Amino acid sequence: MTWVKRVGWRHLVLILIVLFALFPIAFVVSAAINPLGTLSSSELYPTGASFENFHKLFTDSRYPFVHWFVNSTLIALVSAFASVFISMCAAYAFSRMKFRGRRGGLLALMLIQMFPQFLAMVTIFMIFTTVTDLWPAFGFNEVWGLLVLYLGGALGVNTWLMKGFLDTVPRELDESATIDGASHAQAFFRVILPLVAPILAVTALLAFIGTINEFIFASFFLTDPESKTLAVGLYGMIAGDRNVNFGMFAAGSLLTAVPTVAVFLWLQKYIVNGLTAGAVKG
Amino acid sequence: MTTPSTSSVDSGGTQGAGSNGSPRPLPEQRRSRGRATTPAAPREITTGFLAGRVIALGLVAAIDLYAGPPLISGRHWAGVVILAAVSLVIAYVYLSKRHVPVKYLLPGTIFLIAFQVLPVLYTLTTAVTNFGDGHRGNKDEAIVAIQTSSLQQVANAPEYGLSPALDKSDHLVFLLVTTDAAGDRKVQVGTADGLKDLPGANVGLTGKVTEADGYTILNAGDAAGRAEEIGAFAVPTGQGAIKSSGLSRAVELKATKLYDAGCDCVTDVASGTKYTADESKGYFVGPNGDNLSQGWKVNVGLHNFARLVNDPAISGPFLGSFVWNIVFALSSVFFSFALGMICALALHSPRVRGTKLYRTLLILPYAMPSFAMLLVWRDMFNTDFGLINRVFGSHIDWLGQPMTARFALILVNMWLGFPYMFLVATGALQAIPRELTEASSIDGATAWQGFKRVTLPLLLVALSPLLISSFAYNFNNFNAVQFITKGGPFPPDNASSGATDLLITYTYRLAFGGSGAQFGFAAAISTIIFAIVATMSAIAFRRTRKLEEVYS
Numbered sequence: 001m002t003w004v005k006r007v008g009w010r011h012l013v014l015i016l017i018v019l020f021a022l023f024p025i026a027f028v029v030s031a032a033i034n035p036l037g038t039l040s041s042s043e044l045y046p047t048g049a050s051f052e053n054f055h056k057l058f059t060d061s062r063y064p065f066v067h068w069f070v071n072s073t074l075i076a077l078v079s080a081f082a083s084v085f086i087s088m089c090a091a092y093a094f095s096r097m098k099f100r101g102r103r104g105g106l107l108a109l110m111l112i113q114m115f116p117q118f119l120a121m122v123t124i125f126m127i128f129t130t131v132t133d134l135w136p137a138f139g140f141n142e143v144w145g146l147l148v149l150y151l152g153g154a155l156g157v158n159t160w161l162m163k164g165f166l167d168t169v170p171r172e173l174d175e176s177a178t179i180d181g182a183s184h185a186q187a188f189f190r191v192i193l194p195l196v197a198p199i200l201a202v203t204a205l206l207a208f209i210g211t212i213n214e215f216i217f218a219s220f221f222l223t224d225p226e227s228k229t230l231a232v233g234l235y236g237m238i239a240g241d242r243n244v245n246f247g248m249f250a251a252g253s254l255l256t257a258v259p260t261v262a263v264f265l266w267l268q269k270y271i272v273n274g275l276t277a278g279a280v281k282g
Numbered sequence: 283m284t285t286p287s288t289s290s291v292d293s294g295g296t297q298g299a300g301s302n303g304s305p306r307p308l309p310e311q312r313r314s315r316g317r318a319t320t321p322a323a324p325r326e327i328t329t330g331f332l333a334g335r336v337i338a339l340g341l342v343a344a345i346d347l348y349a350g351p352p353l354i355s356g357r358h359w360a361g362v363v364i365l366a367a368v369s370l371v372i373a374y375v376y377l378s379k380r381h382v383p384v385k386y387l388l389p390g391t392i393f394l395i396a397f398q399v400l401p402v403l404y405t406l407t408t409a410v411t412n413f414g415d416g417h418r419g420n421k422d423e424a425i426v427a428i429q430t431s432s433l434q435q436v437a438n439a440p441e442y443g444l445s446p447a448l449d450k451s452d453h454l455v456f457l458l459v460t461t462d463a464a465g466d467r468k469v470q471v472g473t474a475d476g477l478k479d480l481p482g483a484n485v486g487l488t489g490k491v492t493e494a495d496g497y498t499i500l501n502a503g504d505a506a507g508r509a510e511e512i513g514a515f516a517v518p519t520g521q522g523a524i525k526s527s528g529l530s531r532a533v534e535l536k537a538t539k540l541y542d543a544g545c546d547c548v549t550d551v552a553s554g555t556k557y558t559a560d561e562s563k564g565y566f567v568g569p570n571g572d573n574l575s576q577g578w579k580v581n582v583g584l585h586n587f588a589r590l591v592n593d594p595a596i597s598g599p600f601l602g603s604f605v606w607n608i609v610f611a612l613s614s615v616f617f618s619f620a621l622g623m624i625c626a627l628a629l630h631s632p633r634v635r636g637t638k639l640y641r642t643l644l645i646l647p648y649a650m651p652s653f654a655m656l657l658v659w660r661d662m663f664n665t666d667f668g669l670i671n672r673v674f675g676s677h678i679d680w681l682g683q684p685m686t687a688r689f690a691l692i693l694v695n696m697w698l699g700f701p702y703m704f705l706v707a708t709g710a711l712q713a714i715p716r717e718l719t720e721a722s723s724i725d726g727a728t729a730w731q732g733f734k735r736v737t738l739p740l741l742l743v744a745l746s747p748l749l750i751s752s753f754a755y756n757f758n759n760f761n762a763v764q765f766i767t768k769g770g771p772f773p774p775d776n777a778s779s780g781a782t783d784l785l786i787t788y789t790y791r792l793a794f795g796g797s798g799a800q801f802g803f804a805a806a807i808s809t810i811i812f813a814i815v816a817t818m819s820a821i822a823f824r825r826t827r828k829l830e831e832v833y834s
Contacts, residue, residue, distance in 0.1 A: 010628040017625055017700075018643045024697070025646060027669055028658055040667035086390040093386035105387070112398060114819050116758055119786070119808045120401035122793045122801045123408055127401060134352040134361075152397020155390035184382050185334065213653045215761055220794055231653040235765070238657060243667050253654035264649035265642060271705060 032254045037247025053247040054255075065252055067226045068233040072256075075143050075150070075229060076211040080204040082147075083154030084162075088200065090155055091162030092188055096174065109159050117153040118216045124149065125220055140220075141227045149217060158203060165199050166192065202270045205263055212260065230256050338376035342369050368392065402812070408805035410583055415798045417564050417577045424578040425541045428548055428566070431576070433522055433535035442524065443489040444532040446505050446512050447497040449473070454508070454515055456524065457483065457491040457499065458532055471497070472517030472524055472532075490530060505529045539574075548574065586806035599779035600788075607784045610691065610763075611756040615749055617696040622703025623741065627733075630711050641708075648701035656765035659694045663766075682771050684781035691782055695762050699752070710744040711737070750822040754815055758786045785811050 023044060031042035035050040057065050093099070094106055117124075128149070132139025139145050173195065174187040182190070193200070215231045222228045228236070230252070238249045264271075346369055353361040372392075375384050411417075419427075442458040449455050456472040457480065469491060471480040483494035491499065505512065509529065516523040522536040538551045547558040548566045557566035557574055564580035565573035590600055625644055629637055647655065662669040663680040671677055681687045714737060722732040742749075756762075763769060769783035769791065777797075779788060785807060792804040 007631065007633045010631060010634050013624060013628045014634075014640050014644075017621065018640065020697070021644055021647050021701070024655060024658055024662065025650060027662065028654075038667070039661055039664065042669070044669065044673070086393065089386040090390045093383040097383045097386075099383040102383075111816075112394070114754065114816055115398075115402060115812055117398050117401070118760065119758070119789075119811055120398070120405045121790070122805045122808065123401045123404035124397070125793070126408075126801070127404070134356060134358070135349060148393070149397050151393040155394040156398060159390070183328075183331070185330065188386075209649075209651070212651055213761065215653060215764065216790065230651070234654060235657065238661070242661060242664070246661060249654075249657070253651065253658065256651045256654055257649070260651060261646070261649040264645070268642070268645070271645075 028250045028253055031247055031250035034247050034250075037244070039243045039246035042246060042250070053251040057248045057251050057255075060248070062225075063233065063237055063248070064226050065233070068228050068230045069255070071143050071222075071227065072212055072230040073259075075147050076208045079147050079150040079154075079211050080208040082151055083158060083207055084200055084204045086151065087154050087158035088162050088193070088196075089188075090159045091166050092192060094159065095163050095166035096171070106160075106163075109156060112156040113160065115156075117149075117156075121216055121220075124217070128221070141222055141224045143222075143227065146217060146221050149221075150211060150214070154207075158207070161203060162196075165196050169195050198267075198270045202267055205260075205267055205271075209260055209264075212256070335377055339373060342372050345369070405805045405808050408802055409586055409809045410581055410806075411579055411802045412564050412577075412582045412585075413579050413802040413805075414800040416575055417579045417802075419578060421559070421578040424576045425548070427576045428539055428574055429537045429541060430516060430523065432537050432539035433516075433525065434538050435533055436536045439534045439536070442532040442534075443485075443491075444526055444530055445491040445499050446508070446526070446529065447491075447494070447499045449497055454511055455497065456515065456517055456526070456532060457494055457497060458517075458524065459485055459489055459491060461489070469494075474515070474517070476518055477524070488530075502529070582802070586803045587810075589803065590806070590810070595776070596779075599776060599783075602781075603779060603783045603785055603788055606688070606782065607757060610688075610695075610782075610784065611753050611759070613692050614695040614699060614756040614759070615752050617692060618699030619703045619707075619745075619749060619752075621696060621700040622705075623707045625700070625704040626707035626711050627737075629708065644704055645701040647697055648705075652698055653761055653765060655698065656694065656761060659690075659697070660766045663690050681767050684771060687767050687771060687782050691762060691766055694766060695756065695759065698762070699756075702752075706745055706748055707741060710741050713744065714740050746825075747823075750819060753822070754819055757784075757815060757818075758811065759784065760786045760790065763787045764790070785814075 027042065027044055030044060030046040031039075032053055033046055033049045033051070034042050035048045035052050037053050037056070041047070057063070094102060128139060128145060131145065136142070137144060138148060169192060174191045177187045177191045178184070212229075213231060214229075215235070218229045218232045219235075222232055225233075234249055234252050234256075237252070238245050346365065349365055350362070353365060372388065375381055375388055440460055442456075442460050445457040447455050447457050453473070458470045458472055458477075460468050460470070462468065467485060467489075469480045469483045469485060470477050471494075472478075480491075480494060484492045486492040493499070500508065506529065512526050512529060516525050519534060521540075522534060524532050524534050526532050539548050540551060541548050545556070545558070547556045549556050555568055557568045559565075560567045560573075561580060562582070563573070563577070564582075565577040567573045589596055591597055625640075628634070629640060634640075660681070661667070665671060665677065665679045665682065668680070670680070678686060680690050718736050718740070719732050722736050723729070727735065763782055763784050764787050767780070767782045769780035769787045771782075772778075772780040778791065778795075783791075789804045789807045789811070792800045792807070
């Protein structure tokens with residue numbers, strides 16, 4: 001009785017919540033291997049197993065899934081690394097250097113952080129209409145334009161977080177490197193970056209996931225079938241014929257999930273720090 | 283972190299027999315950090331130092347070479363000036379030894395200004411215009427559009443044999459052949475600027491130009507490939523334009539609406555009606571108050587904001603969306619925090635086994651791509667095929683009724699959000715000293731009292747900044763609503779504002795919804811969302827400061 005009272009209820013609660021957490025995922029898995037591939041025949045548990053949906057996903061010429069996958073991965077990887085890098089650079093300046101406008105800059109960033117970039121979607125659309133005319137390689141239907149656009153939001157989102165991390169690294173470490181004759185760049189690249197690498201990995205992972213899921217910009221930016229990202233492409237796949245395409249969609253979702261979930265679980269123990277360490281202290 | 287092999291490279295300059303290249307210079311930095319005894323000296327010029335500058339200059343040059351020519355050929359002089367100024371700043375900052383902080387801040391700042399600050403400022407200025415479908419360009423463009431769209435074929439208009447061709451700079455032109463009453467052929471070339479005679483061209487049996495100096499005539503296949511371009515091409519003439527009719531014939535069309543600069547009005551040739559320009563509306567308005575559908579962009583002041591208050595078709599739904607928006611954001615944060623905290627509390631005991639497994643399973647919803655899971659949830663709520671109705675044997679139109687759709691949204695958002703709350707609550711719980719909870723239980727508090735009076739307040743203090751950011755995030759949680767309900771269900775009499783619309787999905791539909799883009803109005807609503815989010819964050823951060831003072 002006391003076991004139930006002390007520990008048992010915990011397991012009961014946790015098992016219930018785990019069931020709640022897992023059942024949509026179980027449904028996706030079961031739908032992905034469902035040989036019939038329709039929404040109406042998909043159950044919570046698999047009723048048969050086949051790779052028919054995966055096969056269709058890679059061969060159906062209406063839905064260039066491989067292109068979407070490459071586009072999404074490319075955009076998300078490059079923008080995750082680039083945005084972490086440029087905000088890390090800024091955070092290094094804010095954390096380690098004294099200069100005029102430092103406080104002002106930090107405050108401005110805090111303010112900008114409150115305004116999500118996508119609120120300006122109307123004018124970004126207008127700006128990129130001009131960009132498409134002038135520099136088509138960075139315009140609509142090109143991943144590079146979208147990438148550059150995402151980098152615009154990087155500084156506002158991550159700098160405070162990164163500065164929080166950097167403030168926890170003892171100054172003596174880079175100061176001693178400087179005394180030894182290292183330049184500011186050497187102290188940054190050789191001393192600071194390796195020390196905060198795990199936390200950078202987590203931030204990059206979160207940025208990666210955020211970019212993979214981004215829909216607003218991608219939806220009006222990429223309208224050619226082959227230039228779409230996974231979010232836009234898979235959305236379109238079941239926008240029209242949702243019952244018939246559901247199996248293919250589930251297979252695509254699963255393939256999208258596998259890499260991120262793997263990295264996520266791998267970095268699990270750093271993630272809590274990544275989420276809390278840089279939180280803006282009020 | 284020093285590499286032991288570096289010193290050998292220095293002495294072995296000739297190693298690798300046969301390589302006639304100069305020995306790789308030893309990066310200065312490795313040496314100096316390896317030997318801590320060297321005092322800080324004025325830095326020499328190292329390879330790293332040089333490489334950094336070369337890369338910076340190369341990047342600037344590459345950007346200029348790529349971005350410059352289109353700006354110059356398009357005569358965007360302001361753009362040229364900005365590009366030059368930015369290039370100079372970059373070159374100066376990275377070449378000079380001073381301004382070290384700027385070197386680190388510049389890359390992010392450039393992106394920030396170009397793609398966040400400028401768009402936001404531009405949004406504010408767009409919000410006071412009527413920019414949108416029907417008001418896209420300036421007045422001259424509107425006049426051209428009105429005249430072009432009023433082109434009509436009139437009786438006895440000249441007809442031409444048409445050969446679409448490309449000129450030397452690959453621009454589309456029309457090579458045109460007419461035969462007058464006397465049977466004389468006349469060959470002309472029509473460009474976007476007008477008609478010109480074209481002597482010395484060969485005309486074939488079909489009455490079309492087959493060869494002309496300086497022009498490449500498109501064969502049937504190429505012409506078919508450019509059919510759309512050819513169909514849109516118009517050669518202006520005095521009172522109208524020559525347009526293609528099919529790919530081998532062209533006809534002269536006459537404008538039935540003509541602009542007269544003298545009265546600043548457009549006259550309908552057939553009926554004689556005069557439409558006078560109204561600069562406050564950006565339309566040509568007729569005598570009965572009706573207007574031509576093509577207008578131009580004008581400043582409308584605060585009209586877009588006034589519509590939100592004065593126009594009953596907009597103000598009611600807008601207020602409804604606003605209230606729902608707050609309810610949605612609050613309950614998303616509340617429920618996902620509650621569930622996440624319950625998980626964290628249940629796991630927060632040394633007696634529980636399988637912590638790692640539980641944790642891994644619990645964060646799975648957070649690791650899955652949320653856009654896909656949102657779509658999966660939407661289809662689980664499907665009335666006819668959805669899993670939920672099949673499991674419960676019900677036939678509820680979950681997303682078709684306002685209340686169930688709202689319930690579904692909050693449930694789904696809780697599912698997506700609770701793992702994050704679980705992770706941060708676990709972190710915060712571990713930071714609360716055990717003595718505090720133990721002390722309260724020694725003082726005779728029950729577990730519930732201990733939680734309510736000690737643990738919860740401390741958790742809230744630690745997590746309130748995160749809860750506020752989570753609120754701000756959910757306030758604009760576009761994906762959740764767009765993917766599950768698209769803002770619907772919509773009331774029968776109003777297709778523009780649905781029961782689950784957030785302000786952001788409403789804005790999106792105004793701008794890109796397909797039924798006439800209203801960019802100016804959408805920008806006005808964006809501005810209002812800016813204001814709301816900023817105010818709420820400011821108030822909330824003030825409150826948290828108070829909370830911290832109370833509990834610390």
